[in-house]
Amino acid sequence: MAAATETxxxxxxxxxxxxxxxxxxxxxxxxxxxxxxxxxxEMAEALETKPRTPVIWMxxxxxxxxxxxxxRSAHPLVKDVVLSMISLDYDDTIMAAAGHQxxxxxxxxxxxxxxxxxxxxEGNPPLNEDGMFCIDGGKPFVEKxxxxxxxxxxxxxxxxxxxxxxxxxxxxNPTQATPIDKVIKNKPIIKVPGCPPIAEVMTGVVTxxxxxxxxxxxxxxxxxxxxxxxxxxxxxxxxPHFDAGQFVESWDDDGxxxxxxxxxxxxxxxxxxxxxSTTRWNGGVSFPIxxxxxxxxxxxxxxxxxxxxxDRLTTITQFGVERNADQVGGAVAGVVGAAVAVHxxxxxxxxxxxxxxxxxxx
Amino acid sequence: xxxxxPNGYTLDNSGKRVVVDPVTRIEGHMRVEVNxxxxxxxxxxxSTGTMWRGIEVILKNRDPRDAxxxxxxxxxxxxxxxxxxxxxxxxxxxxxDIPENANTIRNIMQLTLQVHDHLVHFYHLHALDWVDVxxxxxxxxxxxxxxxxSISSWPLSSPGYFKDLQARLKKFVESGxxxxxxxxxxxxxxxxxxxxxxxxxxxxxLEALDFQKEIVKIHTIYGGKNPHxxxxxxxxxxxxxxxxxxAVGAINMERLNLVSSIIDQTLAFCExxxxxxxxxxxxxxxxxxxGGGLSGTSVMAYGDVPEHANDxxxxxxxxxxxxxxxxxxxEVFPIDHADPAQIQEYVTHSWYKYSDESKGLHPWDxxxxxxxxxxxxxxxxxxxxxELDEGGKYSWIKAPRWKGHAxxxxxxxxxxxxxxxxxxxxxxxxxxFLSALGLPLTALFSxxxxxxxxxxxxxxxxxxxxxxxxxxxxxxxxxxLSTANTDKWKPESWPKEAKGxxxxxxxxxxxxxxxKIKDGKIDNYQCVVPTTWNGSPRDPKGNxxxxxxxxxxxxxxxxxxPLEILRTIHSFDPCLACSTHxxxxxxxxxxxxxxx
Numbered sequence: 001m002a003a004a005t006e007t008x009x010x011x012x013x014x015x016x017x018x019x020x021x022x023x024x025x026x027x028x029x030x031x032x033x034x035x036x037x038x039x040x041x042e043m044a045e046a047l048e049t050k051p052r053t054p055v056i057w058m059x060x061x062x063x064x065x066x067x068x069x070x071x072r073s074a075h076p077l078v079k080d081v082v083l084s085m086i087s088l089d090y091d092d093t094i095m096a097a098a099g100h101q102x103x104x105x106x107x108x109x110x111x112x113x114x115x116x117x118x119x120x121x122e123g124n125p126p127l128n129e130d131g132m133f134c135i136d137g138g139k140p141f142v143e144k145x146x147x148x149x150x151x152x153x154x155x156x157x158x159x160x161x162x163x164x165x166x167x168x169x170x171x172x173n174p175t176q177a178t179p180i181d182k183v184i185k186n187k188p189i190i191k192v193p194g195c196p197p198i199a200e201v202m203t204g205v206v207t208x209x210x211x212x213x214x215x216x217x218x219x220x221x222x223x224x225x226x227x228x229x230x231x232x233x234x235x236x237x238x239x240p241h242f243d244a245g246q247f248v249e250s251w252d253d254d255g256x257x258x259x260x261x262x263x264x265x266x267x268x269x270x271x272x273x274x275x276x277s278t279t280r281w282n283g284g285v286s287f288p289i290x291x292x293x294x295x296x297x298x299x300x301x302x303x304x305x306x307x308x309x310x311d312r313l314t315t316i317t318q319f320g321v322e323r324n325a326d327q328v329g330g331a332v333a334g335v336v337g338a339a340v341a342v343h344x345x346x347x348x349x350x351x352x353x354x355x356x357x358x359x360x361x362x
Numbered sequence: 363x364x365x366x367x368p369n370g371y372t373l374d375n376s377g378k379r380v381v382v383d384p385v386t387r388i389e390g391h392m393r394v395e396v397n398x399x400x401x402x403x404x405x406x407x408x409s410t411g412t413m414w415r416g417i418e419v420i421l422k423n424r425d426p427r428d429a430x431x432x433x434x435x436x437x438x439x440x441x442x443x444x445x446x447x448x449x450x451x452x453x454x455x456x457x458x459d460i461p462e463n464a465n466t467i468r469n470i471m472q473l474t475l476q477v478h479d480h481l482v483h484f485y486h487l488h489a490l491d492w493v494d495v496x497x498x499x500x501x502x503x504x505x506x507x508x509x510x511x512s513i514s515s516w517p518l519s520s521p522g523y524f525k526d527l528q529a530r531l532k533k534f535v536e537s538g539x540x541x542x543x544x545x546x547x548x549x550x551x552x553x554x555x556x557x558x559x560x561x562x563x564x565x566x567x568l569e570a571l572d573f574q575k576e577i578v579k580i581h582t583i584y585g586g587k588n589p590h591x592x593x594x595x596x597x598x599x600x601x602x603x604x605x606x607x608x609a610v611g612a613i614n615m616e617r618l619n620l621v622s623s624i625i626d627q628t629l630a631f632c633e634x635x636x637x638x639x640x641x642x643x644x645x646x647x648x649x650x651x652x653g654g655g656l657s658g659t660s661v662m663a664y665g666d667v668p669e670h671a672n673d674x675x676x677x678x679x680x681x682x683x684x685x686x687x688x689x690x691x692x693e694v695f696p697i698d699h700a701d702p703a704q705i706q707e708y709v710t711h712s713w714y715k716y717s718d719e720s721k722g723l724h725p726w727d728x729x730x731x732x733x734x735x736x737x738x739x740x741x742x743x744x745x746x747x748x749e750l751d752e753g754g755k756y757s758w759i760k761a762p763r764w765k766g767h768a769x770x771x772x773x774x775x776x777x778x779x780x781x782x783x784x785x786x787x788x789x790x791x792x793x794x795f796l797s798a799l800g801l802p803l804t805a806l807f808s809x810x811x812x813x814x815x816x817x818x819x820x821x822x823x824x825x826x827x828x829x830x831x832x833x834x835x836x837x838x839x840x841x842x843l844s845t846a847n848t849d850k851w852k853p854e855s856w857p858k859e860a861k862g863x864x865x866x867x868x869x870x871x872x873x874x875x876x877x878k879i880k881d882g883k884i885d886n887y888q889c890v891v892p893t894t895w896n897g898s899p900r901d902p903k904g905n906x907x908x909x910x911x912x913x914x915x916x917x918x919x920x921x922x923x924p925l926e927i928l929r930t931i932h933s934f935d936p937c938l939a940c941s942t943h944x945x946x947x948x949x950x951x952x953x954x955x956x957x958x
Contacts, residue, residue: 052539061415063939064389065438065589071482072575072588079571083530087539092386096490096546098928099382105545126414129734130745133758135412136391137383138747167417167435174416174732196438196589199575238611251594251846257603259611281587285579285620288586292612293599296431296592304432308425 009044017084025076042212052084053210054117056109056148057091060141061134061168061177062123066158067093069196073203074283081203086118086210103137106144110151118209119152121145121162125183126175133175142183149184154215156190156205157181160298163191163222170304181222190215191222195298198279201227221301223273232269232295235277238262256292266310267294274299364405369660369768369905371914374405379749380921383412385931387487389439390938392897394931395750396913398921407906407913408752409897409931411759411938414713414732421887425853426452426879430593433875433889437940439482441589442475442581443868444875444889444940449595450674451875455862456595461844464597465671466834467584470621471591472667472866473823473830474580477628479869480773480820481577481636483935485570488813491929492643493555493563496548499532501557509558513642516634518569527565551919552926554646563643566635577628580827583617597846604838618835625831629824640817641798644810648799653809653930655912659689660767661775662895664697664874666867667826674865680826681867682780682788687767691782697764699863699874702727705890708761711752711899720902722763725876725888726861757899759941761907762890770908771871771895772934774815778806791818809912812933853882868892870935893941896934909934 009022017025026044027037057067071078082088090105097105109117126133131140149155157180160166168177181189192205205224208216216224233239241247242261249255249264263270269277272295276287288295294310297303364374375397383393391413397406421432429452434445446468453460460468503525510519534540547553555563578588584600585591592599603612665676665683676683676696684694698704706722709715715733716723723729736744737754750756761768769775780788795814796805805811850856858881865874871892878886898907906914909931918926 052537054539059391061413061939063435063438065435065441068438068441068589071486071571072578074575077572079568082541083534086541088541089539089544091542092384093389094486095386095542095544096495097544098384098386099924101545101547101923102384102386129732132734132745133414133732134391135383135393135747138381138393138742140745141391143745167420167432168415170420170432172419174419175414177415195435251597251599251848251851252601252844256601257606257612257843258608260608276587282575282579282582285582286586288592290611291582291584291586291592291600293586293592293594298590304420309428309431310425 052087054089054109054113055086055120056117057120059092060123060125062161065196066122069199070202072199072282076203114151116153118154119148120156121180122158123161124177124179126177128176149187154188158192159197160193160195163193164301167304188215193299200279201275227275228273232272232274232277236269262289262294264312265294266312268297269295272297272300367904367906371906377405382924382927388936392938394927402918402921404913404916407910409909410757411897411941413938414758418887421884423883426884427595434590437937438589440479440868442471442591443866445593446472447864447866447873447875449593450864451862451877452595454864455860455877455879456850456856458596458850459672460597460847462671463837463845466830467598469667469830470827471581471584473827476823476869477820478574478577480816481570482574485567488932489567491932494548494553494560495543495564497557498561498564501561503528506558506561510562514634514638524561547923547925550923550925566639573631576624580621580624583621601845602843622831625827632821632824637817637821640814645799647810648801651805651808652916653912654807656770656908657774658807660687660769661778662764662769662771662872663776663779664865664872682776684779685764704765706763708901710902711755712757712760713755725890728888759894759897761898761901762894768905768907771892773819774812777815809930809933870937891940893937897941
């Protein structure tokens with residue numbers, strides 16, 4: 001990246017952060033990503049030798065919950081992400097510039113950082129009405145999105161909107177709101193679903209890419225395995241009550257007050273792949289089930305159209321849950337072609353960023 | 363020359379046209395066009411909502427108990443307030459009473475949102491219109507410390523603290539990678555703060571960024587996550603168990619202590635950082651009293667934060683209720699959401715179609731049919747708009763009116779209503795703020811006044827969080843653990859047909875949802891939200907809405923650098939994802955939407 005002049009490490013050192021704090025930061029970040037001490041050392045090395053990666057954060061049809069979630073990150077603090085870890089050169093939700101001054105940044109980034117910036121997309125483009133259900137700078141958002149995608153190194157699809165379509169794409173999808181991988185075909189896209197995704201998952205994905213210089217390993221649906229490879233139910237602290245047949249039968253009943261399993265209240269934990277029951281929310285304070293409401297499955301594709309949030313899942317049986325939920329999950333391991341495509345995409349990023357290609361145990 | 367609007371503005375579009383698109387530091391997508399005269403004073407203003415999602419269409423035929431989750435996704439910034447409005451609408455339709463504890467916990471969650479939203483809005487979406495980040499680099503840290511200590515007892519105020527912060531900022535700027543501060547309007551003549559005040563404000567920008575994530579943990583405790591916590595028709599989903607088997611799986615003493623501790627910190631931040639900052643910054647801008655718009659003549663507040671469960675009468679509501687029109691501050695009218703003659707929406711200048719566009723429709727009877735056409739004088743093409751024609755259709759926002767009046771909603775509207783009702787909790791802090799700046803009451807009707815009202819309200823809301831958390835503790839102590847009423851949980855217990863309305867005060871202003879339920883499913887759903895009121899285009903009579911009115915007659919230093927426009931538009935805290943919505947009318951199928 002010839003265009004940038006300074007490494008992350010140089011920047012934070014100049015900002016008065018000690019080497020000791022820097023190493024500690026790498027260890028904490030690695031730990032929050034579920035990685036070991038070797039990865040922490042690798043991360044430190046990457047941060048010492050790489051400049052801050054430009055990030056362009058665009059908004060289509062959305063509700064801004066992804067941005068709001070991102071700023072909740074406890075580790076790393078979003079302040080440190082923005083000042084020291086990435087260069088968030090365009091984000092219409094927080095940027096100082098507007099109008100022409102904002103648009104000029106996109107033009108400049110495309111030229112100056114061709115093939116070197118990350119495009120982060122929150123929301124999705126509507127295709128009906130010539131795309132004019134979402135107008136940005138007088139033009140359809142979808143045009144701007146494709147234009148910025150052309151020269152991006154990689155693309156992050158934030159949240160359920162960019163990944164799957166989310167609420168505006170629920171039936172009958174009046175605007176034809178469309179997930180971004182349906183309009184951008186030639187770039188690696190990493191999906192970080194959820195409505196919104198967990199803050200530390202979002203900053204974890206960003207720091208993983210900027211420090212290791214490659215996409216994290218993705219599943220067949222394009223999600224990082226490190227956060228999305230297991231069901232809420234697999235790691236739920238109420239799971240023993242499920243296994244013991246102890247259920248909440250009605251809101252605020254004796255079972256609810258004892259923290260029994262919410263399966264009968266419609267909990268979608270058994271079919272939802274996300275990190276909520278382990279990473280939890282807002283610095284680990286709680287997650288939906290811990291606060292008494294079932295999981296609504298917000299990181300799953302089309303979760304708005306799978307019946308009421310209070311309908312009991314009928315696709316799982318109490319003790320055969322693993323086998324059955326695997327089927328619901330879409331035969332995760334079985335689709336070789338898709339896995340190869342994902343691997344190819346990840347390799348392309350490695351090539352673009354010029355990083356060594358040896359595999360880590362990430 | 364110019365056109366006279368019924369609500370008292372003279373519009374003249376003969377001067378140079380200035381376009382700002384995208385308007386940044388807002389929620390969603392928005393465009394502003396103005397005409398300036400040869401003195402660069404704004405003589406015509408056009409505000410456009412540039413997105414449309416159709417959430418209410420999507421709600422048709424769904425389970426009313428799920429509606430809160432859909433409508434919550436209208437907005438992730440005012441997260442939870444649509445959900446609360448939705449469960450209230452459903453409960454109103456089905457005549458469901460909620461337990462006292464559920465009302466208290468909902469109030470705490472709603473107040474938590476108010477505080478969080480106001481803080482983040484001021485520091486992260488609005489401050490850069492008042493604060494010059496680059497100027498902070500030339501501040502004297504010692505003088506900054508003296509300034510900070512003269513206005514507040516907030517402990518992070520030593521010369522060393524500001525020196526370190528300045529060093530970090532300097533090195534960030536020198537790196538050449540300015541991130542979100544890139545291409546800002548630094549050095550613009552409309553910035554009035556001395557370097558020291560700028561440095562203090564930048565410090566608090568970063569502190570507020572760190573702190574805001576703590577406030578929302580209250581949502582996480584009671585609602586499981588934030589953004590987008592969980593809600594429940596009939597109460598709240600979290601159960602209380604402070605003294606029995608399995609209490610660790612419920613709201614217990616540890617959870618209640620955590621809430622309490624966050625409330626203490628929140629109150630301290632609002633009282634010792636936010637309000638003193640706004641007062642200090644305001645003291646340098648007291649000559650810049652533009653942007654009042656409709657605030658001195660036509661304002662509306664529905665009221666919110668019911669003291670008593672299930673009592674939404676003005677007497678029970680701790681936030682003011684009422685509407686003021688035609689500048690008559692001596693009379694506050696009550697609002698009836700169910701009266702078809704009071705709240706109506708017009709589409710003459712919106713990208714929708716009515717059979718008779720000279721008339722407005724009440725939300726229960728509304729029609730939405732998208733109709734994206736540009737007016738004859740628009741410049742550019744339909745997919746590359748250069749200039750809009752406000753004589754034709756020009757926004758995805760409808761034009762709601764109260765008895766035909768365009769009104770402003772939001773913190774300033776609430777404070778104006780509370781002030782003229784002589785409620786001391788609103789009047790006295792307002793008077794104190796104005797007298798500290800040596801300003802008359804009329805100064806309140808301005809961009810500065812709107813900004814001040816938000817800060818005053820934030821402190822009020824933090825105090826109310828304390829009040830309701832104490833109330834919850836007292837209730838638990840008295841033995842009441844109830845958090846949900848499940849008598850009418852099952853659709854079999856519902857009438858064949860029902861309709862209801864729920865309302866709240868979102869951070870940005872008055873919000874209401876109207877619902878019709880038929881055979882256990884949503885037959886019709888409609889939201890009229892704060893930014894629909896504030897960002898409204900013109901109506902058939904030519905009345906302009908609050909955004910447009912607020913920009914009128916504001917001088918710009920340089921029309922190419924639209925700082926003054928941003929400052930005033932941001933003072934409303936616009937939320938465009940909220941404002942641009944749609945409903946399907948009785949029996950009308952949404953097949954009318956073109957699918958290509």
